[in-house]
């Protein structure tokens with residue numbers, strides 16, 4: 628993340644360390660960020676937030692994601708929780724990258740609306 632933060636750009640300048648850590652998910656995550664697929668939804672006044680990550684080319688519903696802890700996608704439960712093969716899914720990585728380079732679409736909602744979103748997870 629340090630490298631990405633320094634360059635303020637998420638387009639792939641091949642970075643072997645990040646690629647080693649995250650594998651194919653790194654490239655997929657950078658594609659999501661470059662397509663503007665990461666929204667940061669913040670509650671007001673609490674300032675609590677979560678990420679909504681969507682893959683625009685596919686007509687799939689967006690995934691709700693906490694960058695460090697949880698994602699609603701199938702891969703999170705299968706590859707990370709169940710098999711322990713990955714550090715995080717591409718949505719979590721996209722959320723981290725977008726936050727690092729300031730590429731999130733910021734969405735402000737009331738705390739009540741945020742609670743409703745969280746209740747649907």
Ligand SMILES: [Zn+2]
Pocket residue numbers: 690692698699700701702703716717718719
């Ligand atoms: Zn995910």
